Amino acid sequence: MLVLHGVWDGDALAVWGEAESPAAIPPGAHTGAHPFALTAGVLRAALSGAGVRGRPGQLTLTLPGDPTGPVHSSLAPRDTGPAGAHPWTVPAVRLSPAEATEFLSAPAPEGTAHGPGTRHLRAVLDFAEHLVGTGCVLPDLVGRPPRARWRPAPVEQAERHLSALTAALPAAARAHLWEADADTVARRCVLAPVELLTDAVARRRASTPARPDPERTSSPEAVLSRALTGPDPRVDQGSADRLRGPLRRWRSRVQGAGRAELLFLLREPEGEGPQVWSVEFWVRSAADPGLRLPLEQVWSGEGAAWLPDDVGTTATADLRAAARHYPALRQVADQAAPTHLSLRTEGAETFVARYAPLLSGAGFGVVLPEWAGRQALGLRMTVSDGQGKRRGGGVGPTDLVAVSFEALLGADGGGEPLDQAELAELSELARLKRSLVRVRGRWCEMDPEQVEGALAAMRKRGRMRREQALRVAVGVEQTPVPVADVVADGPLGRLLDGGARAELQPMGSPRGFEGKLRPYQDRGASWLRFMGELGLGAVLADDMGLGKTVQLLAVLTDERAEGAAAGPTLLVCPVSLVGNWRREAERFAPGLRVHVQHGPDRPSGNALARLVGACDLVVTTYGVVARDSEELAALPWHRVVCDEAQALKNHDTGQARAVRSLPAETRIALTGTPVENNLGELWSVMDFANPGLLGSAADFRRAVGDRAEAEQGEGENTDLVRRLTGPFVLRRLKTDRSIISDLPDKHxxxxxxxxxxxxxxxxxxxxxxxxxxxxxxxxxxxxxxxxxxxxxxxxxxxxxxxxxxxxxxxxxxxxxxxxxxxxxxxxxxxxxxxxxxxxxxxxxxxxxxxxxxxxxxxxxxxxxxxxxxxxxxxxxxxxxxxxxxxxxxxxxxxxxxxxxxxxxxxxxxxxxxxxxxxxxxxxxxxxxxxxxxxxxxxxxxxxxxxxxxxxxxxxxxxxxxxxxxxxxxxxxxxxxxxxxxxxxxxxxxxxx
Known part of the structure; x- marks a missing residue:
């Protein structure tokens, strides 16, 4: 007889086995290293009797015995302590939740018996079956990317049953978590399998709907229904965003039906006396969370009409349940009328950093002071442009600017300035590893390393290159403390103050331009002109068909009319667009001197130099630039423009390197798709327009790129990318009616x-x-x-x-x-x-x-x-x-x-x-x-x-x-x- 043991490991049931007695091990069935554990092959053969196959793997278990060898489970003492147990690695077979339900619900395969851990998990499965059978389940979304899951409804009976299952957990079921604390064991050996087995049971019982008409079932509700009943639980990000709110409200209504919720409120010390913090226990109405009452008043009989009759019983049960996530609550959970938990400052720090998120994630209400989770320190960066302006009022990326920093209490840009003495005092607290400190009569959360960083920044005054100042100001170049506010003068100030586009002077229809710019095209052309005056590159990322060609031609015509052009513009485009650019220039800007540098007979050497010197616009292709890069790089270009600039997205190609090698006073990238596959492509386009502004490709990817991609369009890293690139990218969509109102719909x-x-x-x-x-x-x-x-x-x-x-x-x-x-x-x-x-x-x-x-x-x-x-x-x-x-x-x-x-x-x-x-x-x-x-x-x-x-x-x-x-x-x-x-x-x- 073989004994099958089971432990819940992550998202799977891990099954390992041994013979019923040491003498009964079949020849060739044990592993050799562990005298009683069965090989993965024997395990899978045994499991096939239950109709499951699983995936082979290994487990490290703490088993009864001594360093010379384990004791067979049939001979081990019932309550073996750590001193009588040692780690062993054994073969195992991992079963998915769906396979686990099949295995646990079937009789033990012939020739096998279930061990104590497996029998406990059978009880967990029975509980999951009961939840599904009585309708105590709710749909939810978990993970990234989002997946649909059936989850147990938060009812009081379930809490009691979970407590009983946790208390009955045998040592064999936690052999892989021997050193873990009780909360971790309960979460991973009871709560996790209950959740995953409930989902598997609900899916097994759900009737698979007939295949719907795809054109009529794109609603988020239909997407969720398919994900809950079909084999694929994934939900697209758009549907998930629309579903999360209603699902959360649904769960909240069920959780609060007929009962009050337990609420934990962290209270700061008052005055300058002993620094004693308090986690107060409150109850609030689930139907109307604005109604809440301290538990102290409940015990004293000062109830409210909205409170259910059994509020004391449910609050006590909730407090015990919360103790699984916040162990310090155990010291008060068994009191007759608990009202609060007293803490020293160190305990408050731990509560804010660790246990408040755990309680909130478990469904309990948590109220923290307004400073919790907020950045306590910020920097105000002051940049003085001086008087060094180039032709046309522009500035150069390598010009030096004066830079200084000031520390702010608060990172939202409106914080109060801190002097060096105050920072030095905070630094002393930081040395004592204190994260909750009192500054100017109020408490705040302070990162000790950032205090030192702010001090260092304030002591450092000097000059830096303009491009570096830009990188620091927009957050690309990391500072020890985030830059919350930028004060700059001159053209740089116009850009960084956020008013650049508002201050644009309309271009209208330049003299010599044959046509009328639409309002958004006028704003785009004016923005390109403004960025050129600053000596900064621009990415015009308008949607396809909004007229990027026309906007650039308007800029070139305006420069020629005002006598402001300081040399020719080189335009690089795919070969298929060469004719289009020539025709559009003839149509809208007939006064421009245009040369097409393409074909086997294209001029070179002195002939090319003389021709370029007499031109306003030279049109060439990416292929020609790759072949003639040295010759083209030797010519005095005022501006280099890349059309369909996504051609540069793979920055390591010879073509991309050749284009970036072309020197110019300013650069423009034209693209309708600044990102096709990943954010590295946006970096590549930006690096052409403003070389070095976003740092290296590897640094950008490591700092924000990978994390922003994982957010799939929404999150703090995605917001950071928008802020980093926002001043240099102008993107308008055809579907935006405020941009263009006369374009029909796309279905x-x-x-x-x-x-x-x-x-x-x-x-x-x-x-x-x-x-x-x-x-x-x-x-x-x-x-x-x-x-x-x-x-x-x-x-x-x-x-x-x-x-x-x-x-x-x-x-x-x-x-x-x-x-x-x-x-x-x-x-x-x-x-x-x-x-x-x-x-x-x-x-x-x-x-x-x-x-x-x-x-x-x-x-x-x-x-x-x-x-x-x-x-x-x-x-x-x-x-x-x-x-x-x-x-x-x-x-x-x-x-x-x-x-x-x-x-x-x-x-x-x-x-x-x-x-x-x-x-x-x-x-x-x-x-x-x-x-x-x-x-x-x-x-x-x-x-x-x-x-x-x-x-x-x-x-x-x-x-x-x-x-x-x-x-x-x-x-x-x-x-x-x-x-x-x-x-x-x-x-x-x-x-x-």
Whole structure:
């Protein structure tokens, strides 16, 4: 007979085993190092009898015995103390909560028996079953990224049962936590399994709903319902943000139904007498938290109408429950009428730092003084620009400025100044490791290291380079104490005081500019001019189609009209946009002298120097800069502009280094997508515009980048990034009606497709092959295999012929192509025009003639190999022809630089897994000049990798370094289990 022991370890049940007696161990079944523990193989064979498999692992357990060897559990004393127990590492099998419910609810597998820890967990599972069966569960959101979970409802009976389970915890169930305190053991061995097993039981009992129509079930409530009843608990960040408030209020109502809540209030010492703090016990109404009463008045009979009759009983029970999280409460929890807990200052420090968050997280009310958690110290930075101004009133990034610091009591910018004597006194308290101190008659939380840092900053006066002063002022260059306020004069003060944009002088329509700027374009051009006068780089990150080209041309025209230009502007852009810039300059700024530096016959040497000297604008490409970087860097550029500046996002490429090497008095980055994959791309664009301002790429990533990405758009690190880049980035969105009110709406629709049996067969074969090869591959081979497999599966989702590459017929073999034909048929019937984007050029070559034959309308095809003259002719034909038409485009070749507003339908045939790239393509139609609403469809094969990959990406908060070229690069970092789940073919994927 084998005995199966169990301990709850993190988020799993860890099972280990031994023979019933030492003599009964089967040959080859023990580990050798530990004479009684079973191997993982024997354990998994035993567990298979309960229908579970689990994952092999190891446990370090403190077991009865001595250093020479353990004592078999059947021979060990019932209450073995630490002196009679020693650590041993044993094989174990980890079961997920769902597997744990199967194992614990089934009879012991044949030939096995449950040990005391496993029997205790069976009791925990019975409690979870009871909670679910009686409806004592509530939905909630946990973790980052957010996941839906069923949690026990906070009822009094549950508290009593939890206390009983904790008291009955056998030593075997805590063998992995022998040195932990009682609170940790209760939390990890009782509370954690109750939560996770309750969720698993509720999911098992939930009836799986029929697959809803995706277009009608995008509400947060529907997302939560799927996450609570389906196999995937993840909830997208947007839905989670909208759900958290209602879920919290729901839980609060249940928790407070018919009872009062216990509240802990920290009271400061009064006067200059003995420094005695007090944690007072109050009760408050759950229905109206504004109603509250000290527990002292409850005991004295001074009740209130809102108090339930059993308030004393529930308050005492709550106090005992709170003692699990705050052990100091045990000394008063058993008193007849407890009212408060007295503390010395050291105890108050511990309460504020450690136990108040634990109590709050456990659902108890905690009221701290207003200073708690607030930054006590800040610095006021004073920067004197002096009189050193350059041409046009500008300043240089390397100019020196005078800098001094003043310490503030309070880090909100409005704090009271502290002198050096006061800081020195605080420093003495800091030396005694005191974090709660009394300053100017009031208590505050003080970081000892920051006191020393503030003293050092005040003693240090001097000069620093302007770019360093900027970095310190906006928080990029860290100071020992945060800079809460900046006082600066001159142009730098105009920028840092936050009034720069408000003080912009309208440009209007410059003399020589053929056209009228929209109000937001006027503000943008004026801002670019202002930043140039300061000698600072700018990132104009307006949404696609808002006219970044026009705004830059207005600035150049204004400079020429005012005689302020100090040299030519070099504009670097993708080759596909060279013609567009030349035509737009001829249209809006015909007086500008423009030269296109491109092609095999482009001038060089003295000829180029003479030509550049006579030009206002030189247009070239990223490729030319990479090849001719030394020659271009030797010319006197007034300004360097990068259009589609996301081309610089990978800062280590030769192309990016070549562009950054170009010297200029000022720089401008134009981009509609400053961030495509990660914040490192924003750093790269900013580093081009203002070299060194954000520090090195590694420093930026380490300081804020990685943490901000993990926050997924909301959090203090994300706010910090906005503050760091805000003065230098101007971004406006087309959807902002205060910016542009005459642009129609964009409607996003997911179009679900099913695979044909042929597609499903090919898909399954590729998945099976990947699974087999993954088991045999090393790390290097695995990465290539993953990326190759993803590409093959996406090709199958498009069409078997694309995957096979055999030139076979397209008709009737692809669910996606059939659905695409239906969608475009409706578009054509309405007399509209559509854009169809695919990332696969060879697929597009076959798709275009196929659609032409099936739809009976013009179907154009544009790809990377299309000559520029043909490209321009196709765009002209599509824009100006009468009647319906379809334009099939390669995503990479046509994602930028085209104006295709004749289309009011956009279809993404296959997914790029990068929303920024898809949005760029969509904005070929959704831009200024569009007069109709634009419907954007993304085609997704249900139950395949196309449906799962984006969800899997949300789980990967930290992006692999350097994996920014394509979104699919990130897939190489997934675990084998995750990969198999991503590519698994769901039953609903196949039609009929």
């Amino acid at each position: 996003l629709v997911q179009t679900w497709c099913t695979l044909t049996p042929e597609q499903a067969s090919l898909y399954k074969a590729v998945v099976d092959e990947m699974a087999r090869r993954l088991d045999e591959a090393d790390e290097h081979e695995r990465k290539g295999l993953v990326l190759t497999t993803m590409a093959r599966l996406k090709a199958i989702c498009n069409h078997p012929a694309q995957f096979l590459g055999d030139g076979s017929a397209l008709v009737g073999r692809s669910g996606k192509v059939e659905r695409l034909e239906g969608v475009l048929g409706e578009v054509v019937a309405q007399g509209d025009k559509a854009l169809c984007f695919t990332q696969y050029a060879r697929f597009g070559e076959r798709l275009a003639p196929y659609l032409r034959s099936r739809l009976g309308v013009p179907v154009l095809w544009l790809h990377g190999g299309t000559p520029r003259s043909e490209r321009e002719a196709m765009v002209e034909r599509f824009q100006n022809s009468e009647g319906p038409a379809v334009f099939v485009l390669s995503l990479k070749a046509a994602g930028t630089g085209l104006n295709l507003t004749a289309a009011n339908h956009v279809v993404h045939v296959d997914r790029w897994w990068n929303p920024a790239v898809e949005n760029q393509a969509t904005d070929r139609a959704f831009r200024i000049g569009q007069r109709r609403d634009v419907q954007v469809r993304t085609m997704v094969c249900v139950g395949t990798v196309e449906e799962r990959v984006e969800e899997m990406m949300a789980r990967k908060s930290a992006l692999a370094e350097g994996a920014v070229a394509t979104g699919e690069e990130r897939l190489a970092g997934l675990s084998v289990e995750e990969l198999r789940e991503v590519v698994r073919l769901a039953p609903e994927a196949v039609a009929g």
